[in-house]
Amino acid sequence: xxxxxxxxxxxxxxxxxxxxxxxxxxxxxxxxxxxxxxxxxxxxxxxxxxxxxxxxxxxxxxxxxxxxxxxxxxxxxxxxxxxxxxxxxxxxxxxxxxxxxxxxxxxxxxxxxxxxxxxxxxxxxxxxxxxxxxxxxxxxxxxxxxxxxxxxxxxxxxxxxxxxxxxxxxxxxxxxxxxxxxxxxxxxxxxxxxxxxxxxxxxxxxxxxxxxxxxxxxxxxxxxxxxxxxxxxxxxxxxxxxxxxxxxxxxxxxxxxxxxxxxxxxxxxxxxxxxxxxxxxxxxxxxxxxxxxxxxxxxxxxxxxxxxxxxxxxxxxxxxxxxxxxxxxxxxxxxxxxxxxxxxxxxxxxxxxxxxxxxxxxxxxxxxxxxxxxxxxxxxxxxxxxxxxxxxxxxxxxxxxxxxxx
Amino acid sequence: xxxxxxxxxxxxxxxxxxxxxxxxxxxxxxxxxxxxxxxxxxxxxxxxxxxxxxxxxxxxxxxxxxxxxxxxxxxxxxxxxxxxxxxxxxxxxxxxxxxxxxxxxxxxxxxxxxxxxxxxxxxxxxxxxxxxxxxxxxxxxxxxxxxxxxxxxxxxxxxxxxxxxxxxxxxxxxxxxxxxxxxxxxxxxxxxxxxxxxxxxxxxxxxxxxxxxxxxxxxxxxxxxxxxxxxxxxxxxxxxxxxxxxxxxxxxxxxxxxxxxxxxxxxxxxxxxxxxxxxxxxxxxxxxxxxxxxxxxxxxxxxxxxxxxxxxxxxxxxxxxxxxxxxxxxxxxxxxxxxxxxxxxxxxxxxxxxxxxxxxxxxxxxxxxxxxxxxxxxxxxxxxxxxxxxxxxxxxxxxxxxxxxxxxxxxxxxxxxxxxxxxxxxxxxxxxx
Numbered sequence: 001x002x003x004x005x006x007x008x009x010x011x012x013x014x015x016x017x018x019x020x021x022x023x024x025x026x027x028x029x030x031x032x033x034x035x036x037x038x039x040x041x042x043x044x045x046x047x048x049x050x051x052x053x054x055x056x057x058x059x060x061x062x063x064x065x066x067x068x069x070x071x072x073x074x075x076x077x078x079x080x081x082x083x084x085x086x087x088x089x090x091x092x093x094x095x096x097x098x099x100x101x102x103x104x105x106x107x108x109x110x111x112x113x114x115x116x117x118x119x120x121x122x123x124x125x126x127x128x129x130x131x132x133x134x135x136x137x138x139x140x141x142x143x144x145x146x147x148x149x150x151x152x153x154x155x156x157x158x159x160x161x162x163x164x165x166x167x168x169x170x171x172x173x174x175x176x177x178x179x180x181x182x183x184x185x186x187x188x189x190x191x192x193x194x195x196x197x198x199x200x201x202x203x204x205x206x207x208x209x210x211x212x213x214x215x216x217x218x219x220x221x222x223x224x225x226x227x228x229x230x231x232x233x234x235x236x237x238x239x240x241x242x243x244x245x246x247x248x249x250x251x252x253x254x255x256x257x258x259x260x261x262x263x264x265x266x267x268x269x270x271x272x273x274x275x276x277x278x279x280x281x282x283x284x285x286x287x288x289x290x291x292x293x294x295x296x297x298x299x300x301x302x303x304x305x306x307x308x309x310x311x312x313x314x315x316x317x318x319x320x321x322x323x324x325x326x327x328x329x330x331x332x333x334x335x336x337x338x339x340x341x342x343x344x345x346x347x348x349x350x351x352x353x354x355x356x357x358x359x360x361x362x363x364x365x366x367x368x369x370x371x372x373x374x375x376x377x378x379x380x381x382x383x384x385x386x387x388x389x390x391x392x393x394x395x396x397x398x399x400x401x402x403x404x405x406x
Numbered sequence: 407x408x409x410x411x412x413x414x415x416x417x418x419x420x421x422x423x424x425x426x427x428x429x430x431x432x433x434x435x436x437x438x439x440x441x442x443x444x445x446x447x448x449x450x451x452x453x454x455x456x457x458x459x460x461x462x463x464x465x466x467x468x469x470x471x472x473x474x475x476x477x478x479x480x481x482x483x484x485x486x487x488x489x490x491x492x493x494x495x496x497x498x499x500x501x502x503x504x505x506x507x508x509x510x511x512x513x514x515x516x517x518x519x520x521x522x523x524x525x526x527x528x529x530x531x532x533x534x535x536x537x538x539x540x541x542x543x544x545x546x547x548x549x550x551x552x553x554x555x556x557x558x559x560x561x562x563x564x565x566x567x568x569x570x571x572x573x574x575x576x577x578x579x580x581x582x583x584x585x586x587x588x589x590x591x592x593x594x595x596x597x598x599x600x601x602x603x604x605x606x607x608x609x610x611x612x613x614x615x616x617x618x619x620x621x622x623x624x625x626x627x628x629x630x631x632x633x634x635x636x637x638x639x640x641x642x643x644x645x646x647x648x649x650x651x652x653x654x655x656x657x658x659x660x661x662x663x664x665x666x667x668x669x670x671x672x673x674x675x676x677x678x679x680x681x682x683x684x685x686x687x688x689x690x691x692x693x694x695x696x697x698x699x700x701x702x703x704x705x706x707x708x709x710x711x712x713x714x715x716x717x718x719x720x721x722x723x724x725x726x727x728x729x730x731x732x733x734x735x736x737x738x739x740x741x742x743x744x745x746x747x748x749x750x751x752x753x754x755x756x757x758x759x760x761x762x763x764x765x766x767x768x769x770x771x772x773x774x775x776x777x778x779x780x781x782x783x784x785x786x787x788x789x790x791x792x793x794x795x796x797x798x799x800x801x802x803x804x805x806x807x808x809x810x811x812x813x814x815x816x817x818x819x820x821x822x823x824x825x826x827x828x829x830x831x832x833x834x835x836x837x838x839x
Contacts, residue, residue, distance in 0.1 A: 030664040123442035138820035140775035150805040344680040387678035
C-alpha cells in the first residue's frame with residue numbers, strides 16, 4: 001500500500017528493513033501479532049491450570065454421562081432425573097431449537113405483514129404499524145419477554161375461575177381453548193392407524209406438485225403457454241391428501257381440554273414460559289424484519305415497475321417476476337441474520353424459567369455438578385455450531401443470488 | 407390563418423371564468439378520507455380492523471392512565487383509593503423512581519450522578535454537532551476521568567495520576583517524534599505511560615493524597631444500579647467499541663493472512679454466542695483465567711465483555727462500509743503516495759464510516775438495550791430492581807406501571823439515537839436526490 005523504498009542491493013539485508021521495507025514489514029507485524037496473541041493465550045492457560053490445581057479441580061467431561069438428578073417439566077423427548085446430563089443437554093437443545101424455529105416462522109409472518117402494511121396507502125394502518133415497529137425496536141427484548149410473561153401469568157384467570165354454574169371466565173373458540181395462568185390448553189390431535197397413509201399421501205402429493213411445476217415451466221419455455229401453476233399445485237397437494245383422508249375414514253380424533261377438579265385435563269398444555277418467550281421473540285424480531293422488508297421493497301427503483309408495465313405485464317406478474325427477485329436479494333440476508341439473533345436471544349428464557357440449552361447445561365447441570373468451566377465451554381460451543389450452520393446457509397444463498405458480473 | 411378565424415368568431419371572452427368550487431367529495435377531510443382510508447374495499451376492511459383494534463386495546467388504557475393513583479404506600483392502598491375503578495397504581499413510581507434511576511446510590515450523594523448526566527450531555531454535544539465551539543472537546547476529554555471519579559468517588563489523586571499517564575505518554579511521544587521516525591515514537595510514548603502506571607503512579611498518588619488529601623466518599627460498585635448502571639455500561643461500551651471495531655474490520659480485510667485469521671476467528675466467535683454466555687464467563691469464569699489474588703470489579707468486567715461483544719458487530723458493519731467504497735478511492739490514495747494509516751485516516755475511514763452510520767447507530771442501540779442483561783449476573787439494573795420491587799409485600803402484584811416506566815426510559819434513549827442517526831445521514835449526504 002505504501003510507497004516502498006527500494007532495497008539497497010549492494011549492502012544486503014539490514015535490520016531496519018524489517019520496519020521500513022513493506023515486503024518485510026508484513027512479516028514483522030504478523031510475527032509480532034502472533035507472538036502477542038500466543039503469549040496472552042499462554043498466560044491464560046497457565047493461570048487456568050494453576051487456578052484449577054489450587055482448587056483441586058480438573059477438566060473432564062465425564063460428568064455428562066452421570067445421572068442428571070433433576071427433572072425437566074417441558075421436554076420433547078422422554079426424560080427423567082435418572083437420565084444422563086448429556087440427555088438433559090439434548091432436551092435443552094431441542095427446546096431451544098423448538099422455540100427458535102417457531103419464533104422464526106411467526107416473526108417472518110409478523111414482519112412481512114407489518115413491513116408491507118407500513119407501506120400501504122391506508123393512513124391509519126400505516127401509522128399503527130409504525131407505532132408497532134418503533135415501540136418494539138427501541139425497547140429491550142428482555143423487557144418484552146418479562147412483560148409478556150407477566151401478562152400471561154397475572155392477567156389471565158386461574159383454572160378455578162372456569163368452575164361453577166356461573167363462571168367468571170369461559171373457554172374461547174367454541175369451548176376448545178382455555179387460557180389460564182397455568183398455561184394455555186388447546187385441543188390435541190390423536191392419530192389413529194390410518195393416519196400414516198395420509199401422511200405418506202401428503203408427502204407424495206408434494207413431490208407430484210413439484211414435478212408438475214417443473215413440467216409446466218418446461219412447457220412454458222417450449223410453447224409459451226402458461227398455466228396457473230400455484231393454484232394447480234395447491235389443488236394437487238390438498239386434493240390428494242383430503243381424498244386419502246376421507247377414504248381412510250378421517251383417522252384423527254381430538255382430545256379436548258376439560259375442567260376436572262381444580263385443573264384442566266386432556267388437550268395439549270402449552271406452558272406460559274414457552275408462550276411468553278415465543279410471542280416476545282417473534283414480536284421483537286418481527287419489528288426488525290418489518291423494517292428490512294420495507295427497505296427491500298423501497299430499494300427496487302420505481303423505473304423497474306414502470307418498465308414492466310410498459311412491457312404490458314400485469315401487476316401480479318410485475319411483482320413476481322420483476323420486483324420480488326430484486327427485493328429478495330436485499331431482504332433475505334439480513335432476515336437470516338435476524339433469525340440468528342432470535343436464536344441467540346432465546347437464551348433469555350432464563351428470565352422466565354423456560355428450560356432451554358442455557359437452562360440445562362448452563363443452568364441446573366452447572367449448579368448440580370459445579371463444573372462451571374466445562375458447562376460454559378460446552379454451551380458456547382453448541383451455540384457457536386448453531387450460528388455457524390445458519391450463517392453458512394446464508395453464505396450459500398448469497399453466493400447463489402450474487403449478481404453475475406461479466 | 408388565425409387572423410381569419412378571429413374575424414369569424416362572434417364572441418371572445420376577455421376575462422377568465424372564476425374557478426368553481428371543487429365537488430364536495432373532492433375536498434377537505436372527505437377527499438383525504440376517501441384517498442387514505444377508504445380507497446378500495448380492501449382498505450375499508452383494513453381501516454375497520456384498525457379502528458376495532460385501537461378501540462379494544464388502546465382506548466381502555468385511557469381511564470387506566472387518567473385514574474392513576476400517584477400517592478399511596480402500597481398496592482392495597484391504591485386499590486382502596488381507586489374503589490373499584492380501573493386505574494394504574496403509579497404510586498410505586500413516585501416512591502421508587504429515585505431507586506430506579508440511581509440504584510442504591512447514597513441519597514446524600516445524588517448530585518454526583520446528576521452532575522455526571524449533565525456533563526455527559528455537554529461532553530457528547532461537540533461530537534454530535536460540529537457547529538458547536540471546539541473548545542467543548544476539552545470537557546469531552548476530561549469526561550472519562552471525571553465520570554469515574556464522580557461515580558466511584560475516592561481520592562482525586564488516583565484519577566488524576568491515571569490521567570497524568572496519558573499526558574506523560576503524549577509528551578514523550580511528541581519529544582521522540584522530533585528525533586525518531588516511524589512507529590518508534592508511538593512505542594516510546596506507550597512505554598513511558600505504562601511504566602508510569604505500573605510503577606510510579608501508585609506511590610505518587612498516595613504521596614499526594616497524604617500531603618493534600620482531597621476526595622469524595624467512596625461508593626462501591628454494589629451500590630450502583632438502575633438507569634445509572636445502564637448508562638455507565640452503555641456509554642463506556644459505545645466509546646470503547648468503536649475504535650476496537652474499526653481495528654477489527656481493518657484486520658479482517660487486511661492482506662496479512664495471520665492477522666486476518668485472528669480477526670475473523672474473534673469476530674465469528676463473538677457473533678456466534680449469545681451475550682449472556684459471555685456475561686457468564688465474566689462473572690463465573692474470569693477468576694479461573696486471572697492470576698491468583700487478582701480481581702476485577704464486576705462492573706468493569708461487564709464493560710469489557712459488552713465492549714468486546716459490540717465491537718465484533720461493529721466490525722462487520724464497518725467492513726460493509728469499507729466494501730461499499732469504490733476501489734478507485736484506495737487506488738487514488740496509493741497514487742498520492744499516502745501511507746496505509748494516512749490513507750485510512752484521510753480517505754478511507756471518513757467515507758466508510760459515513761456509509762455505515764445507520765448500521766453503527768443500530769449497533770449502539772442494540773448495545774444500550776443489551777445492558778438490561780446485567781440483571782442476570784447480580785447487578786440491579788432497572789429490570790432487576792423491578793423484580794425486587796415486585797417481590798416487596800407492599801407492591802406484590804404490580805407490573806405494568808414499572809414496565810411502562812422502564813420501557814419509556816429505554817425508548818426515549820434508543821429512539822433519540824435513531825433519530826439522531828437519520829438526521830446525521832441527511833446532513834452528510836453529498837449526492838443530490
